[in-house]
Amino acid sequence: MSNKTSLTLIAGGLLVSMSPLAMADVxxxxxxxxxxxxxxxxxxxxxxxxxxxxxxxxxxxxxxxxxxxxxxxxxxxxxxxxxxxxxxxxxxxxxxxxxxxxxxxxxxxxxxxxKYTLAVPQYVYDAGVTSVADLDKHADKFGHHLYGIEAGNDGNMLIQDMIDDDAFGLGDWQLIDSSEAGMLAELKSKVKNQGWMVFLGWEPHPMNTNFDMAYLEGADDYFGPDYGGAxxxxxxxxxxxxxxxxxxxxxxxxxxxxxxxxxxxxxxxxxxxxxxxxxxxxxxxxxxxxxxxxxxxxxxxxxxxxxxxxxxxxxxx
Structure with missing residues (x-):
């Protein structure tokens, strides 16, 4: 019997139509x-x-x-x-x-x-921070902080690897575990006052249109090429x-x-x-x-x- 054919049974004098999938005891x-x-x-x-x-x-x-x-x-x-x-x-x-x-x-x-890698507000990028190699030159403005999302996330782990490896001079920086919502709330607060912040950015996400932001070059060894192309x-x-x-x-x-x-x-x-x-x-x-x-x-x-x-x-x- 074809899988698309239904079977009619007589149950208690009533005609009962059942599909093969239903009868197959899913x-x-x-x-x-x-x-x-x-x-x-x-x-x-x-x-x-x-x-x-x-x-x-x-x-x-x-x-x-x-x-x-x-x-x-x-x-x-x-x-x-x-x-x-x-x-x-x-x-x-x-x-x-x-x-x-x-x-x-x-x-x-x-x-x-x-894509998935580190990003900064556009005004920070325009001030000369276009690569992860530029971050430590302005460590005081960033407060030595790299903002991630929830603990255990792969992006946070990659940031922590950069810190542990002292890559780009980031060995004395600190990963700030938060959440997607928490990180974006912090970004919104920073942007209001033209504050400096480096954070996990990715697309697709409304952050790309809600904030004037730019992705940083140079983290290919951690996030992969093409700005963490994913x-x-x-x-x-x-x-x-x-x-x-x-x-x-x-x-x-x-x-x-x-x-x-x-x-x-x-x-x-x-x-x-x-x-x-x-x-x-x-x-x-x-x-x-x-x-x-x-x-x-x-x-x-x-x-x-x-x-x-x-x-x-x-x-x-």
Missing amino acids: PQSCQTVRFAEVGWTDITATTALTTQVLEGLGYDVTSDTVSVPIAYAGMKNGDFDVFLGNWMPSMASISDPYVDKGQVDRVGANLEGA TVYTNTRAGYVDECANVGQLLENLTFTLDMENQVMGAIMDDGDKPAAAARSWLKAHPGVLDGWLEGVTTVDGGQGLPAVKQSLDIAQ
């Missing part, structure tokens, strides 16, 4: 999709977009915000199914050991053209794509763009929208993206995926 582990998030707005945005699609297909979705190391330990231990934020190569030291041991699967790239990958717990093939197909189809993420993040950070509302609004305004994402993907009970998701989002068909 594993409980596949009926709820469990995401790891790490408190970065770009991953909040992509997780929210994916959640809207999965819920439209009939899946239950959970999302927990944890540190990067906990996200990987959680996938290894089977506590999380999916993580959409494997920034490479900067996250290699954390993610590669799990991938190399077969404890976590790197499914595929979901974003190309990202590709972001989807990761899952080992074997998840095969175990949960329908969700796996969606994850393999899933790609984002810098513009898409900047728009959804802007709605969250600048307009104050809840992530689910921001994702839903973006998808309703750009329904064409669903065609590629849902190719070969069904609802949880075997129905057609694309019309079900469009119906759930109130998109005209």
